[in-house]
Amino acid sequence: MSKEIFNNRVAVLATMHQKEKVIAPLLHEYLGINVIVPKNFNTDVFGTFTREIKRPDTQIITAKLKAKAALEITGETIAIASEGSFIPHPSFPYIYANREIIIFLDQENELEIIGEVFSTDTNFNHQIIHNLPAAAEFAQKVGFPEHGLVVWFEKSTSGNPEIIKGINTKERLQESVNFALNNSLDGNLHIETDMRALYNPTRMENIKKATQDLLNKINSCCSQCRTPGFSVTETVKGLPCEICHQPTVLTMAIVYQCQKCNFIDKKLYPQGKQFADPSLCNYCNP
Ligand SMILES: [Zn+2]
Ligand SMILES: [Zn+2]
Structure with a gap:
């Protein structure tokens, strides 16, 4: 459909x-x-x-x-x-x-x-470093050079930091780190993972x-009007404990709702179990 x-x-x-x-x-x-x-x-x-x-x-x-x-x-x-x-x-x-x-x-x-x-x-990560060996160590830890790096530093008290992005070769890393160390106001160099997809x-x-x-x-289409995007809009907690039947924090049901016709479908016991393990019960296993 x-x-x-x-x-x-x-x-x-x-x-x-x-x-x-x-x-x-x-x-x-x-x-x-x-x-x-x-x-x-x-x-x-x-x-x-x-x-x-x-x-x-x-x-x-x-x-x-x-x-x-x-x-x-x-x-x-x-x-x-x-x-x-x-x-x-x-x-x-x-x-x-x-x-x-x-x-x-x-x-x-x-x-x-x-x-x-x-x-x-x-590999999301960041660190403050003060020399090239520390940069190389960080780089290795986060999967460089397949994963790019960002280096930034403060060049003045008032201005914006200088940011060097998309570092993906050893040469560029060395260059950027030396440049940052020579121009950083406080000697601190911030190194972090480049999170841009490419x-x-x-x-x-x-x-x-x-x-x-x-x-x-x-x-996933609505069974009433066939509109795509029939997806979970709510999960209902409270799956009862197997021994005492008190509600637990486990999911009891999931609710699907159509965004076009508002048709609602509630699926009980989405994990295929009608009761929760007593080890997850606040009464039986506080
Ligand atoms: Zn219980
Ligand atoms: Zn519908």
């Missing part, structure tokens, strides 16, 4: 970081969509990882702004944009996680579908996974 709606249509992808490499083949294979990338589309105005420009809003709203800007420039009716963030893992704050979202807008059918992935596969194959892989999630959602 989804393929009928999208086959042979054009989607504009709002990127200047080569995300089409992983997104375009999947959309073409599974939906028959031809992905194009607008020339000279500057996504930096929607925020940079290196903080010169703040992201205007949340990840999803920012992605939507990018997608809408791409629609306006090109006059196409389908747009795609993705947005990543790197945060300490909620349960293990000493490791980082990458949340990637990808938004799909179809103006013709008034659809807005979002794919996402939350992964601990990331400099970060690990992130590119997560964008691919988010695209696969997007495709799953696009291919």
